[in-house]
Amino acid sequence: MAAYTLPALPYDYSALEPHISARIMELHHSKHHQAYVDGANGALAQMAEARESGNFGAINKLEKDLAFHLGGHVNHSIFWTNLQGHGAATPEGEIQAAIDEFFGSYEAFQAHFTAVAMGIQGSGWAVLSWDPIGAQLVIQQLFDQQANTAQGTIPVLQLDMWEHAFYLDYQNVKGDYVKAFWNIVNWENVQARLEAARSGTSLLLT
Numbered sequence: 665m666a667a668y669t670l671p672a673l674p675y676d677y678s679a680l681e682p683h684i685s686a687r688i689m690e691l692h693h694s695k696h697h698q699a700y701v702d703g704a705n706g707a708l709a710q711m712a713e714a715r716e717s718g719n720f721g722a723i724n725k726l727e728k729d730l731a732f733h734l735g736g737h738v739n740h741s742i743f744w745t746n747l748q749g750h751g752a753a754t755p756e757g758e759i760q761a762a763i764d765e766f767f768g769s770y771e772a773f774q775a776h777f778t779a780v781a782m783g784i785q786g787s788g789w790a791v792l793s794w795d796p797i798g799a800q801l802v803i804q805q806l807f808d809q810q811a812n813t814a815q816g817t818i819p820v821l822q823l824d825m826w827e828h829a830f831y832l833d834y835q836n837v838k839g840d841y842v843k844a845f846w847n848i849v850n851w852e853n854v855q856a857r858l859e860a861a862r863s864g865t866s867l868l869l870t
């Protein structure tokens with residue numbers, strides 16, 4: 665069984681400054697993301713032990729642990745690649761056309777996505793996903809690391825709204841964090857994810 669590993673960031677910890685500090689990036693990647701990787705591996709190992717012993721008494725807890733920690737691993741793996749320290753601040757090409765088609769305009773999409781991010785009660789994520797059933801982009805409000813999204817939707821852009829993602833830099837002013845996010849979106853990565861999702865060649869490009 666393949667063990668999960670922490671992926672290297674595609675840029676330095678300081679690359680997203682001044683929008684996200686190197687201190688946050690280092691803690692977020694090397695501590696928080698690592699903990700999700702370890703938690704997912706631990707849950708799988710305990711499930712293997714349960715199969716070996718035939719004792720499934722803890723299976724409900726283990727399934728919750730796997731959903732949470734594997735969710736965290738997937739979410740952060742996507743999030744890192746959705747960001748960059750420089751480049752286009754607005755979408756272009758196919759991703760721009762798709763946003764216009766499904767949300768009316770970039771401004772309407774941005775307002776919708778921002779409201780979803782700001783409205784999360786507790787911890788969670790704002791997620792732009794491809795819905796292969798409706799063949800359309802949808803915005804979802806992901807609770808914790810694993811809840812409140814539909815099976816089969818494929819994330820193409822995610823924003824981490826857990827306090828650990830912004831508190832050191834922005835304290836409780838999370839609106840400024842969301843504003844800063846729009847300056848560091850890697851739209852080429854979002855477009856590559858959309859192309860892969862639409863073509864069905866890759867369900868999870870990391």
Ligand code: MN
Pocket residue numbers: 692696740824826828829
């Ligand atoms: Mn996080």
